[in-house]
Amino acid sequence: MIINCPSCGQPNRVPEQLGSGAKAVCGKCKAELPVTGAGDGDGHPVTLDDSGFAQQIGSGKWLVDFWAPWCGPCRMIAPALDELASQRSDIRIGKLNVDHNQRTAVQYRAMSIPLLVFFEDGVEKGRVVGAVPKGHIEAAIKQYLGG
Helix, strand or coil: CHHHHHHHHEEEEECCCCCHHHHHCCCCCCCCCCCCCCCCCCCEEEEEEEEHHCCCCCEEEEEEEEEECHHHHHHHHHHHHHHHHHCCCCCCEEEEEEECCCCHHHHHHCCCCEEEEEEEECCEEEEEECCCHHHHHHHHHHHHHHC
């Protein structure tokens, strides 16, 4: 599975099952990675990209974080999104790096980040801009996705 580092944003490939007591660390900054908990079905946000974006968000309820690794506010909300991914099985949490996926970022007018966009069956239902507290994100989920 791929886990984005909450500290620096680096995507890291981590085994599905870690041995007893084993911990995963970021290959770039060496920060501990959150490996417990359901965004991608196993508790972590899904890394999205230009090539399969429309197909991936095409069914179900999605919260997509448009972010960049250099963005401080993006890194600030990453732990809240990780927590939501581990706590909620009714909504998929995805992350799209706007630097590496400019076509999708332009398509969704991601001019200020972090940008959280809420989708249901591929249709945009709402958005939240900026580093907001977890409670604000949960309220937006309820408002836009009925969750």
